[in-house]
Amino acid sequence: xxxxxxxxxxxxxxxxxxxxxxxxxxxxxxxxxxxxxxxxxxxxxxxxxxxxxxxxxxxxxxxxxxxxxxxxxxxxxxxxxxxxxxxxxxxxxxxxxxxxxxxxxxxxxxxxxxxxxxxx
Amino acid sequence: xxxxxxxxxxxxxxxxxxxxxxxxxxxxxxxxxxxxxxxxxxxxxxxxxxxxxxxxxxxxxxxxxxxxxxxxxxxxxxxxxxxxxxxxxxxxxxxxxxxxxxxxxxxxxxxxxxxxxxxxxxxxxxxxxxxxxxxxxxxxxxxxxxxxxxxxxxxxxxxxxxxxxxxxxxxxxxxxxxxxxxxxxxxxxxxxxxxxxxxxxxxxxxxxxxxxxxxxxxxxxxxxx
Numbered sequence: 001x002x003x004x005x006x007x008x009x010x011x012x013x014x015x016x017x018x019x020x021x022x023x024x025x026x027x028x029x030x031x032x033x034x035x036x037x038x039x040x041x042x043x044x045x046x047x048x049x050x051x052x053x054x055x056x057x058x059x060x061x062x063x064x065x066x067x068x069x070x071x072x073x074x075x076x077x078x079x080x081x082x083x084x085x086x087x088x089x090x091x092x093x094x095x096x097x098x099x100x101x102x103x104x105x106x107x108x109x110x111x112x113x114x115x116x117x118x119x120x
Numbered sequence: 121x122x123x124x125x126x127x128x129x130x131x132x133x134x135x136x137x138x139x140x141x142x143x144x145x146x147x148x149x150x151x152x153x154x155x156x157x158x159x160x161x162x163x164x165x166x167x168x169x170x171x172x173x174x175x176x177x178x179x180x181x182x183x184x185x186x187x188x189x190x191x192x193x194x195x196x197x198x199x200x201x202x203x204x205x206x207x208x209x210x211x212x213x214x215x216x217x218x219x220x221x222x223x224x225x226x227x228x229x230x231x232x233x234x235x236x237x238x239x240x241x242x243x244x245x246x247x248x249x250x251x252x253x254x255x256x257x258x259x260x261x262x263x264x265x266x267x268x269x270x271x272x273x274x275x276x277x278x279x280x281x282x283x284x285x286x287x288x289x290x291x292x293x294x295x296x297x298x299x300x301x302x303x304x305x306x307x308x309x310x311x312x313x314x315x316x317x318x319x320x321x322x323x324x325x326x327x328x329x330x331x332x333x334x335x336x337x338x339x340x341x342x343x344x345x
Contacts, residue, residue: 022188022189022191022322022323022324023189025185025188028184028185029181029182029184029185029303029307032181032182032184032198033178033181033182033301033303035181036177036178036180036181037178064322066184066185066188067188067192067193067194067196068188068194068195068196068197068198068199069196071196071199072196072198072199075196075199075202093196097193099160099193099228100160100193100195100196100228101228102225102226102227102228103196103200103226103227103228103229106203106226106227107199107203110203
């Protein structure tokens with residue numbers, strides 16, 4: 001009897017444990033909320049740092065990086081002027097989530113368009 | 121002692137079998153989700169019908185995290201939103217149905233999630249301090265324009281009562297310092313709304329939730345804090 005109770009409790013812990021922690025998000029919602037509240041270089045830097053941390057921690061734990069995170073990080077890099085590295089993160093998004101390919105291609109052609117316009 | 125266990129067991133059995141006799145399932149409620157099987161979701165900028173203009177951006181900052189738990193590929197919200205802004209589509213209230221196929225073409229989205237904030241109640245008095253958030257969610261197919269799934273939720277926290285729940289205390293402190301932190305409330309409201317959503321490809325229970333009991337899920341999604 002005791003054994004089955006222990007098993008039951010273990011089962012419940014396992015089940016509830018699985019459901020919640022599908023991805024590692026760190027403080028994502030908080031740092032983004034703070035950035036929305038006061039859009040400064042500092043709050044943006046903090047949020048970007050947290051996005052980077054999500055990638056590193058997820059990869060370390062061999063967890064799937066949450067959808068959109070590689071792309072968001074790449075987007076910040078491109079805004080800062082680091083287009084080459086930014087595009088690498090765009091490709092990482094496609095590798096992790098093939099569903100993103102259409103949107104990433106749209107972003108890339110928009111970037112190209114902007115570059116052409118600034119070159120003229 | 122033994123009798124007691126048998127009684128409890130019998131009670132449980134009745135309860136369990138009671139559920140299955142007349143239970144309405146996710147598949148009964150949202151058949152289109154299982155026949156169309158969307159994979160990729162574009163979240164449109166929330167429509168804000170509350171009295172708080174800042175609610176739109178604040179609510180959006182919590183939406184990536186809660187939405188990802190449903191198991192769909194959620195397009196990168198920060199990036200898609202700034203893209204939509206540059207195309208003049210930030211005010212999603214004005215986006216007409218005829219635009220839907222373009223979300224498929226340029227974003228690869230099988231469906232768009234329309235969210236409406238109907239209540240975002242800020243109360244800084246701290247005395248009668250009720251904090252409330254109400255949301256409505258609609259998932260629309262980009263190919264057929266049909267509503268595949270919809271849900272609503274309301275979370276209210278009474279910060280004046282001497283509640284011993286952790287979140288209540290958290291909110292209370294936030295109000296006292298006059299910087300109401302909506303992150304936990306907004307997260308809870310959307311998590312509750314998502315309770316009934318058929319699960320997507322990246323969820324461990326993908327394809328295993330058709331028979332889930334809707335009455336149970338609706339109850340879970342309506343819990344009060």
